[in-house]
């Protein structure tokens with residue numbers, strides 16, 4: 001964003017669905033008539049549609065569902081910019097059919113999220129939170145050779161399911177920083193030079209689950225990926241293995257995972273995302289061999305500012321500069337788009 005629009009009355013109207021970093025909000029206010037939600041009120045779908053009346057743009061987070069009903073109720077809406085790389089809150093075909101553009105926020109969170117994936121892997125394999133709870137409960141009386149022994153991380157085999165930008169950033173940390181053997185499974189195999197940079201070997205999902213000491217999930221949530229890890233997949237893993245999910249709730253069958261952990265079918269899990277979050281399956285809460293975090297993989301302030309700024313830049317590109325989104329997730333149907341833009 002460079003030049004403010006000359007006449008505030010002619011500025012496009014947008015809604016910012018949740019609280020965002022104030023410096024990004026201030027920049028948006030230079031170009032748009034902004035209705036913000038810095039109180040971070042969580043609206044129902046009906047309330048969101050009400051708040052969106054007369055707005056051409058929406059800055060959303062992963063929490064707002066953008067579907068056919070909302071789009072039909074908001075005929076002036078032209079563009080939704082998600083402050084998240086994942087966009088499973090978008091019904092993309094419905095947006096495309098309605099002539100509404102969507103964007104996500106890739107790249108800006110890749111390294112931060114990969115750092116967190118590694119932190120969760122380390123905490124899970126080396127039983128860090130379990131150790132802290134043990135200490136805080138006053139159970140640490142003396143040293144013992146087998147007290148809270150965990151699994152090796154360095155030199156072990158990491159299996160990554162979902163080898164997009166974040167998966168690749170994790171592979172580089174694993175191979176080059178920890179001397180790990182990296183296996184990956186992905187919808188499509190990566191070009192040879194990318195495999196080489198990541199020192200990663202393509203395998204089937206079954207072989208990956210059988211061979212990996214640690215399995216990391218970094219794939220997008222789609223209908224096909226629902227319960228990609230459920231009882232049959234957990235049964236393939238080693239009893240000493242750990243599972244880390246930094247992708248999305250619903251990719252893992254949380255009830256089946258709790259059972260596998262309880263029965264010692266796998267050793268431990270690190271979870272940043274949950275089915276039906278912010279609710280967490282009670283069986284997971286009851287287990288000590290799970291590290292649980294509240295969907296914070298991208299939570300550093302520089303990264304959250306960059307995510308909000310990229311969403312703002314996408315709105316600016318479309319609604320102020322008359323360009324295409326910088327990081328689009330769809331190409332709106334041209335006839336429906338022309339109709340909406342004319343309305």
Ligand code: 8YV
Nearest residue numbers: 061062063083084085086298
């Ligand atoms: C967000 C995420 O914090 O970008 C994503 O896809 O999962 C997180 O970084 C969350 O979706 C809120 O928008």
